[in-house]
Amino acid sequence: MSLLIAEEVGKNYQVGEVVIPALRGVSFAIDPASFVSFIGPSGSGKTTLLNLIGCLDMPTSGRLTVAGADVGTLDRKQSASFRGANIGFIFQDFNLLPVLTVSENIEYPLLMVQKVPPGERRRRVTALLEAVGMVDQQDKYPDQISGGQKQRVAVARALVTNPKLVLADEPTANLDHQTAYMVLNLMKKMRDEFKTTFIFSTHDQKIVGEAEIIYLLEDGELKGKEVKGGKNNG
Amino acid sequence: MANLFKIAVRNLLRYKRRTLLTASLITVGVVFVLVFVAVAGSFKNMMIGQITDSMIGHVQVHRKGFVASIETLPLNLNLKGGAIARLEKILDAQPEVEAYSPRVKFGGMFSNFTETSSIRLTAIDPEREFKTVPLLPGRVTAGSKELKTGGILIPELLARGMKVKPGDPVVIVATNADGSVNGKQFTVTGVMESATGPGGRDGYIHLGDARELLRMEDRQVSEYAVRLKKFGNLAAFSAKLEGILAGELNQQGKPLFEVHAWEKLSPFFNIARMIDLMTLFIKLMLIAIVLISIMNVMIMAVYERIREIGTIAAIGTQPGKILSMFVIEGFCMGVAGALIGNSVGIGIVQLLNILKIRYDFGQQQGIVLQAGISPADILVISATVIVVSVIASLQPAFKASRMEPIKALRHV
Ligand SMILES: Nc1ncnc2c1ncn2[C@@H]1O[C@H](COP(=O)(O)OP(=O)(O)OP(=O)(O)O)[C@@H](O)[C@H]1O
Ligand SMILES: [Mg+2]
Numbered sequence: 001m002s003l004l005i006a007e008e009v010g011k012n013y014q015v016g017e018v019v020i021p022a023l024r025g026v027s028f029a030i031d032p033a034s035f036v037s038f039i040g041p042s043g044s045g046k047t048t049l050l051n052l053i054g055c056l057d058m059p060t061s062g063r064l065t066v067a068g069a070d071v072g073t074l075d076r077k078q079s080a081s082f083r084g085a086n087i088g089f090i091f092q093d094f095n096l097l098p099v100l101t102v103s104e105n106i107e108y109p110l111l112m113v114q115k116v117p118p119g120e121r122r123r124r125v126t127a128l129l130e131a132v133g134m135v136d137q138q139d140k141y142p143d144q145i146s147g148g149q150k151q152r153v154a155v156a157r158a159l160v161t162n163p164k165l166v167l168a169d170e171p172t173a174n175l176d177h178q179t180a181y182m183v184l185n186l187m188k189k190m191r192d193e194f195k196t197t198f199i200f201s202t203h204d205q206k207i208v209g210e211a212e213i214i215y216l217l218e219d220g221e222l223k224g225k226e227v228k229g230g231k232n233n234g
Numbered sequence: 235m236a237n238l239f240k241i242a243v244r245n246l247l248r249y250k251r252r253t254l255l256t257a258s259l260i261t262v263g264v265v266f267v268l269v270f271v272a273v274a275g276s277f278k279n280m281m282i283g284q285i286t287d288s289m290i291g292h293v294q295v296h297r298k299g300f301v302a303s304i305e306t307l308p309l310n311l312n313l314k315g316g317a318i319a320r321l322e323k324i325l326d327a328q329p330e331v332e333a334y335s336p337r338v339k340f341g342g343m344f345s346n347f348t349e350t351s352s353i354r355l356t357a358i359d360p361e362r363e364f365k366t367v368p369l370l371p372g373r374v375t376a377g378s379k380e381l382k383t384g385g386i387l388i389p390e391l392l393a394r395g396m397k398v399k400p401g402d403p404v405v406i407v408a409t410n411a412d413g414s415v416n417g418k419q420f421t422v423t424g425v426m427e428s429a430t431g432p433g434g435r436d437g438y439i440h441l442g443d444a445r446e447l448l449r450m451e452d453r454q455v456s457e458y459a460v461r462l463k464k465f466g467n468l469a470a471f472s473a474k475l476e477g478i479l480a481g482e483l484n485q486q487g488k489p490l491f492e493v494h495a496w497e498k499l500s501p502f503f504n505i506a507r508m509i510d511l512m513t514l515f516i517k518l519m520l521i522a523i524v525l526i527s528i529m530n531v532m533i534m535a536v537y538e539r540i541r542e543i544g545t546i547a548a549i550g551t552q553p554g555k556i557l558s559m560f561v562i563e564g565f566c567m568g569v570a571g572a573l574i575g576n577s578v579g580i581g582i583v584q585l586l587n588i589l590k591i592r593y594d595f596g597q598q599q600g601i602v603l604q605a606g607i608s609p610a611d612i613l614v615i616s617a618t619v620i621v622v623s624v625i626a627s628l629q630p631a632f633k634a635s636r637m638e639p640i641k642a643l644r645h646v
Contacts, residue, residue: 082550091545091643095544098542099241112551113551
């Protein structure tokens with residue numbers, strides 16, 4: 001069963017009198033434990049699509065089902081709960097909370113979004129600190145670590161709740177190449193380890209190669225799909 | 235909850251200078267209010283104490299209509315025989331009453347054998363009077379406080395104007411109730427400084443002398459001054475006494491007595507009211523300071539952290555939790571301001587008491603300022619500051635909780 005099904009999904013932005021079609025009837029399906037990338041030129045609709053998948057926005061038309069839930073039907077509180085339970089986010093600018101340490105940032109979703117008991121919390125945070133190689137930095141604050149380290153912490157934070165899906169909009173845009181590869185490899189390793197689906201967007205041709213399924217967006221339309229390793233799921 | 239507090243406190247410490255500035259603004263406000271409440275309150279209590287304890291008493295009872303025509307001190311409105319007995323029986327039965335004193339008030343002429351002046355006199359039973367208005371003996375500045383039959387305590391102004399000193403013989407001439415005039419010689423026992431307020435320039439003689447001078451065949455009383463064990467019971471007690479005495483009717487079926495608390499008898503009540511009003515305004519200013527400064531800081535805090543709000547909202551933090559995060563920040567700032575403000579305020583009040591600042595009130599000189607803050611004051615002021623802080627942060631916090639995650643995340 002697919003984790004994600006998009007059926008003729010459209011999204012229009014209304015700016016004053018003008019309607020801007022950012023997505024025009026996009027359809028696809030993504031299986032669990034996939035490592036997917038959406039690429040395309042600036043303004044092609046990548047962010048718009050990821051926002052819809054992440055339940056941060058609602059489609060204007062069509063139907064988008066994420067983990068069995070119709071995204072268009074959730075209200076404010078429901079979508080917050082849904083995101084907290086099913087989706088991890090990795091941001092272009094890392095978006096760690098500056099007043100929390102590395103380990104507190106990773107712990108945050110378990111504490112403030114889900115209600116995980118302390119022992120379990122500690123166990124999961126430690127596991128992720130180890131997985132992303134940040135154990136010795138765990139008591140530092142975000143402004144005391146590098147960009148690459150921040151993004152590793154962000155990956156850990158996204159994964160700590162065991163989400164079905166992790167979304168990353170341009171996760172490497174603020175990192176140099178070497179660090180970008182490292183972060184992508186970390187994401188892939190996490191996919192292997194936790195069987196989480198990763199969807200990321202990028203317009204960086206070089207790192208696109210790291211994805212296993214690549215969707216090409218252009219002007220709000222899906223223009224192509226490339227599957228590596230022969231795995232094709234439509 | 236503990237984690238919300240941790241995040242709130244860390245966010246406050248993130249902008250140390252701003253937090254410090256706001257907290258000190260609240261602190262200054264709290265200090266001002268506390269010191270004002272303490273000083274004004276002590277002044278007010280001293281003033282009320284001076285007025286009630288040196289002259290008026292806490293409550294007075296007269297025959298109905300006496301106070302309305304008090305300027306003329308009408309002898310025909312005195313209480314007589316049966317009424318006196320009924321009233322004293324009632325007063326004796328009240329557990330709140332510490333002491334009460336019957337007085338006869340009348341006007342007369344005062345002569346030192348060369349000059350004559352008018353005088354208002356209060357005839358008293360010294361022992362009972364001094365129990366009812368304990369500061370009265372203190373007003374005697376020259377001569378003796380021991381008022382015996384044949385003696386008179388005269389007001390300072392009269393003593394100075396008529397050049398009379400203790401031991402001098404004087405004559406009092408008065409018109410009695412049926413219009414005939416009578417005179418009696420007295421010896422000046424003492425000179426007393428005047429108290430502030432009506433009746434403050436009265437002379438005092440013994441009740442027995444008044445009966446003789448006014449040719450009263452039976453016992454008569456113009457007013458009863460009553461002292462309560464607890465001044466705080468005043469309002470309740472006067473209401474109660476009024477209720478009891480309303481049932482005492484004369485032969486015509488009209489009420490016989492009237493009850494007045496001190497505040498109806500002294501213009502100083504308005505000053506006391508004024509002090510209360512000023513205190514209220516100072517408190518309102520404190521509320522305004524807290525409201526505006528906290529709101530200002532919280533609006534800034536929300537604005538600066540829009541992207542952080544977007545992040546935590548996207549991750550799935552419920553709006554209610556985001557709201558509490560910011561409200562708790564305001565709450566913590568209020569608590570800090572209240573704590574520091576109260577400590578500093580109490581310190582300053584203690585200091586004022588240690589310094590023994592003296593001031594004059596009316597004829598009373600060198601009264602030592604006795605500033606005091608009650609735990610209730612501190613509690614009310616702290617609670618006000620904290621509640622207002624929370625209210626002030628509600629609007630910005632609500633705004634934060636309603637933010638659309640994508641819009642907030644896009645914010646630069
Ligand atoms: N909030 C918005 N209001 C109006 N128009 C918008 C809004 N967000 C995006 N758009 C428009 O929708 C289209 C798709 O934008 P989107 O941000 O999804 O592109 P993108 O592929 O993410 O681009 P980039 O690579 O620059 O991030 C663009 O034409 C953009 O101008
Ligand atoms: Mg984008």
